[in-house]
Amino acid sequence: IGIAIQNFPEGAIVSLPLRAEGTGSMKAFGMGVFSGAVEPVAAVLTIIFASFVIPVLPYLLSFAAGAMIYVVVEELIPEMSAGQHSNIGTLMFAVGFSVMMILDVALG
Secondary structure, three states: HHHHHHHHHHHHHHHHHHHHHHHHHHHHHHHHHHHHHHHHHHHHHHHHHHHHHHHHHHHHHHHHHHHHHHHHHHHHHHHOOOOOOHHHHHHHHHHHHHHHHHHHHOOO
């Protein structure tokens, strides 16, 4: 359920910039749907191959975390720092990071 809920904003994040750049609404919507359509297929494959995946799961999760951190550092932080309200973005980034670290330690 959590992944399904997460797919809605993910699709919007893919579709809205495409639409803003002039892509047709149906094509932008289709691209957003397609970006999330991979996840159920991967989930089924993961369930099927779970016995093979579990030993390497820490490495796969580390890679995924590293990829997300790279995207944040490379794309989001420079864009967040531009403009007249850059301090709010920086503070909210620090708050979000702190909350995630607290949850990581508390739920360990």
